[in-house]
Amino acid sequence: MADYEYHQPVMLQECIEGLNIKPNGLYVDLTFGGGGHSKEILKHLDGGHLYGFDQDQDAVKNAESLDSNKFTLIEGNFRYLKRYLKAYGVKQVDGILGDLGISSHQIDDGERGFSTRFDAELDMRMDQSADVTAKTVVNTYSTDALHKLLGMYGEVRNAKTLAAAIAAERINKEIKTVEDLKKILSRFAKRGKENRYYAQVFQAIRIEVNEELKALEEVLVQSEEVLKVGGRLVVMSYHSLEDRMVKNYIAKGKVQGELEKDFYGNVLKPFNAITRKPVEASEEELKINNRARSAKLRIAEKI
Structure with missing residues (x-):
């Protein structure tokens, strides 16, 4: 994994297994970043296509090296998932991956103001046109x-x-x-x-x-519509607020956790949890990637 200079992908194999990739399927990487997860997804596609999202100009530049007819980078916030996919003629996909939070590249770039280690102007925008x-x-x-x-x-x-x-x-x-x-x-x-x-x-x-929690709520709600039946939702979060929202949405179909029931009292929810508890990084991975320490991975399947 040492060749990922931009951003070392966390729980790479666990994410790929969670997506349960079909070679001819359509997939979305909500957070392209350094492209680590995207590159691995592309290795499993034959006839399929991957759409990557990122609003950070550094990530957009980074994507230029990924020359594949199986890949399309969408320069925008994943909160507009449905709208952007529709522009490409895509209504539904087989899997969605989201690696939330901030990339190690953004933290290590002192001028962006994300890190407490460097003095810089207070910025912290992921989309630098905001x-x-x-x-x-x-x-x-x-x-x-x-x-x-x-x-x-x-x-x-x-x-x-x-x-x-x-x-x-x-x-x-x-x-x-x-x-x-x-x-x-x-x-x-x-x-x-x-x-x-x-x-x-x-x-x-x-x-x-960056309105991160609002964007997460919006994309989770859209994922229900965008995923095909049997499609996989794989989300990795790095703090309790995000993880709680993902957990609630998978369990109950609402990020706040309130239950919605039909006339007969059956719980209406769009997903079945594949993982009852969040998946955490192995001891081996923690030794080489400290960022993985707080990561919690949840996997669900569209009902």
């Missing part, structure tokens, strides 16, 4: 809005206090860079646990900037 940046969030959101997103998306323990401190700081001077924000955060982080605290706050802001 209007809202991390700088927008920390400088213009109300104290209440900051409190809510830090608590919900980052599960930050002192979210209310931190939100008030950010709002107070920006009165005198705009919070422009990663270091500007970290200076504020350092006053509230537990000794020895600073990096974990920074990561929670940065995760919360990144989710807000």
Whole structure:
């Protein structure tokens, strides 16, 4: 796996097995990224086709090296899955793979502002043509809005206090860079646990900037319509909020987890879970790919 310089694909074989690929089938990779999962899917296709989605320009450039008549890259957010596939004359597919979260390439590119390791302008946009940046969030959101997103998306323990401190700081001077924000955060982080605290706050802001949970909900709802009966939904998430949404959707057909029943009291749900518990990376993989540590993979089949 060492040749994946851009982004080492997590649980590669488990994802491929989960898709249960038919050589002549139609498949979607919702998060092309470095192309690791896509390249592996293409090896299993003979007469079939793969549609990859990505809104990040770096990933789009990366896809140029993948010269295959079995592959089409769609430059857009996967939340518009159905609309884009329709533009290519595709109504239904045999499998959908989503490797959620952020790629290691995005984290390692210091100028993108995703990482706490580098000083850069607060950006965090996956789609670099989008209007809202991390700088927008920390400088213009109300104290209440900051409190809510830090608590919900980052599960930050002192979210209310931190939100008030950010709002107070920006009165005198705009919070422009990663270091500007970290200076504020350092006053509230537990000794020895600073990096974990920074990561929670940065995760919360990144989710807000990219509307990650809204996009996930939208694509899950569309997957029910886009997948053929017997088609596979394979989703890998990296934090509890995403995993809970995927788990609820597979079990109950709703991301919030409420049950819908028919006239006879039967639960209406579009999928059967293939994996009762989420699949986690092996000890062997964890040794070579630290990002796999928080990954949870869920596999379901369209009823």
